[in-house]
Amino acid sequence: MGTNTHFPDPSVVKEELIQKYPAKVAKKRAKSIIVNDPQIIPEVQANVRTVPGIITQRGCSYAGCKGVVLGPTRDIVNIVHGPIGCSFYAWMTRRNQTRTESLTDANYIPYCFSTDMQEENVVFGGEKKLKQAIQEAYDLFHPKSIAIFSTCPVGLIGDDVHAASKEMREKFGDCNVFGFSCEGYRGVSQSAGHHIANNGVFKHMVGRDNTPSEGKFKLNLLGEYNIGGDAFEIERIFEKAGLTLISSFSGNSTIKQLENSHMADLNVIQCHRSINYMGDMMETKYGIPWMKVSFVGAESSAKSLRKIAEYFDDDELRAQVEAVIAEEMPKVKAVIDEILPRTTGKTAMLFVGGSRAHHYQDLFTELGMTTVAAGYEFAHRDDYEGRDVLPTIKIDADSKNIEELKVLPDPELYNPRKTDAELEALKEKGLEINGYSGMMQQMTKKSLVVDDLSHYESEKLIEIYKPDIFCAGIKEKYVVQKMGVPLKQLHSYDYGGPYTGFEGAVNFYKDIDRMVNNPVWKLIKAPWQKTGATNGKSKGLEASYVTQ
Template sequence: MPGVLELEKPLTPQPADTAIEKVLDSYEAKVFKNRKKHMVSVDHTLDTPQEIAANVRTIPGMLTHRGCCYAGCKGVVLGPIKDALTIVHGPIGCSFYTWGTRRHKGRSDAGELNLVPYCFSTDMRETDIVFGGEKKLFKAIEEGLELFGDPKPSAVFICSTCPVGLIGDDINAVAARAEEAFGVKTVAFSCEGYKGVSQSAGHHIANNQLIRRVIGEVDEPPKTKFSLNILGEYNIGGDSWETERLLKRCGIEVVSVMTGDGSITEIERAHMADLNIVQCHRSINYIAEMMHDQYATPWLKVNFVGIQATIKSLRQIAEYYGDAELTQRVEEVIADELADIQEDLDYLKERLSGKTAALYVGGSRSHHYQQLLRDFGVGTVIAGYEFAHRDDYEGREVIPDIKIDADSKNIESLELGPVEGKYRLRFPEAKLDELKSNIDSFEYYEGMIKEMPNATLMIDDLNHFETEEFIRLLKPDVFFSGIKDRYVLQKSGVASRQLHSYDYQGPYAGFKGAINFGNDLLMCLYTPIWEMITPPWRSEPVLTGTIGGE
């Protein structure tokens, strides 16, 4: 077991609020005041709901884990789309870092275009910065379309990086010219890294352009009765494939996935589906809302990470369609999948129950994985998000109260009305109202806090200092986070697993995925290597005294 060496640690973990105080105490006044608002010791006994500061600027120099707007737009939302030629307009680095490293798996049938293994950049040089890069960008699009002539990309996406916005390259104008010249839909995403306060701004920018230029373009109806889109599922480690497998077993047609293993040809007809299910609320709730406004598509917040969460999600989807046959099939699939994993689940529960976890991931997983951990009897001591908003912590009911600051104001928020001829109520108003009151995730996300037990900690934009302090004070058995602190934690003697990349394993979604996750967790907690950290000569005397030269 990890942590055995840390004899200087307190023998029992500190209470949550004491831990917060101790951590904050090290800060000077300004930082103290700022960081205090990002830390909540969960207490459901209070009269008023607790509030957390989120989606606001990071203090420079604190060793934040946050990324940038470009990472959210290109890296997260657009990256997985297979049949788009996504050209990053900027110096080489930004494109390089989103090449093949996020594990959004994509596969295509023969004859279909799959550009996921590639990265494309205009590789801007000093002269482009001085004289402008529009010509080079146009030429790059031309060259890209020449390379991939058959099959052609379904669209060209242009993503801008920091200097592009600063020198004033008009990527929208280039996109329009290219679309006219080459006859391929060309969409510009102004996702310069300095916009917003984290990856989150980039999600929003990507959402806006997908709704403007891609969704609703092709009116090809679904083939079967029960159809839906999976939103906010990026197929990390094959999660989307496992989710789709379950849905298909139940007899549900997946029209499109946004955007894991996704394609423009599917997303263009997303408005024809009868339901949107939202896995990652943070990165894609805008599309769910906008499709609701434009096409009357209802959405459900689901979670296919965790066994109970998966069961609940499947049942709520069935309840939405309200079809007896479907409901029965869903129950059969649940029973069958459960029976399949029961033996493994019992074993894992026995080995893992009673352990404690810390989770610090992007904007949804810290919540989702608490549900999965609970299936194994693993409790949470601390959970936080890198780039979530208050609604991801506190629930969508706080959205009207969220103060719009200067950083958020710069990110366009679209107000969209019904699209003529395509706005189609899936049920009569009265039935929709009934669904709303019966299904708790119907067009609603409750946030993370409601499921966190009293005296656990919720921390926003956790920095390196706080990570070190909280593991010392709260002694979690395992810390789930990302690559940047993966080895910090391991070197501290705390078991750690990456929840962005799953440490190159997975899938973790659904019933079978839960078992994969449980096995990986078990392995990292119980690998015999933890026992070897202290050399034997540190605990056993090697040198024994001798008398008189014997």
């Protein structure tokens, strides 16, 4: 990518962003605010503690575990062990859509389950109440699975959710009960919770059902949570292309699909930040390779489909994939051709998630827009700089507290789908097997990369760059809009979507066009606030006669 010359001098911007902080804070923040150079990627400080008092976008480990990874699976009864709030706030707020086959199939997503821990449970322990809650859930619903999520007080008072789960699982016999130690204080952000969730799903679900499934090209879709129907669109494309989706992790998924997922021959990973652990563990235990894909953006979707066909190395599949692309692309092109003149040359900022701020740059590129600054909320260095930097990342105390599962090849089920040589050959062809590039490779020279952007920094960036659109989440939405800049939510999509695949790209183009060209932004000033208004002084009356 070339140098964009109309950016303000980014090193000056960086100074401006940190000058108001106390000295220690400024020093720390300076390491997370980096001027990009896609050729020689500089190091970004990421996945470190937020300074107390900084207004951060970040949430907690529980949000990452229950909210993000486990939330979308419809037939698990997810009981939150703790005071009422944690379960309440995660109640349907992430828009994980799900579609059951029949009206009687299990779907607990619209429900909120909690042990509603009271003071006496904190003082005397809450395990008894937890077991009672599990029993009541079992008696009421007879679910196949009950998952328990620990909130902050649980770890502190020493409730053993794993022992309680085991006891109840053994008691029931026909209901898989398992727990997560995802207390909010673990790690430094949601990211810790993703890892904890991956471990639990891997330990307690994956590999329980060895039923072979039909289909020639079987794959799992990892890191896709079906927000706004994203997974539905990818399912539609897979079906058209003749690909068999065994399980998604975890949008629109069921327990049965997750338990059977090790029967697939490929794991494709969408949001690598939240689920790369699963890809690694499944490869080690079952021999299923994983490959990074992205279905955000029409071009990226086409590219990802071609890579999948290349992986399966089948001419019929290649032809089918090309047929799908040939059918879908003209519809996309018709829309973008119409919109492009209105969006070209505009600028965007993306501060969101752990993969999204990268993926969505593809869509902005398709719209002819430039990303002038971007960063993640809870990513690690590899998400910025590329997976190659993994061995050089220093593991700090906060990360050490998150369990790394020791995984070995399964004595019976380990079956490498490809030889090492085959995988190497695929990598040569450009397939991102066991790898992904970082956001910074894609961004222009002298664009600004900021990890864990603070509220203060976001206001400064907007003042300096005056972007045409800002992408973040609900907490930022109305702050940015009060400044007269439209904000696209990239967690909830402002209740629209899907944004994946071909139909999603079209939805996104239309939404961005509408937002950056909305007349409301020109209505902010009242006529009397504009220059030329009389400001309280009488203009005086002048008689005007029609003279002939």
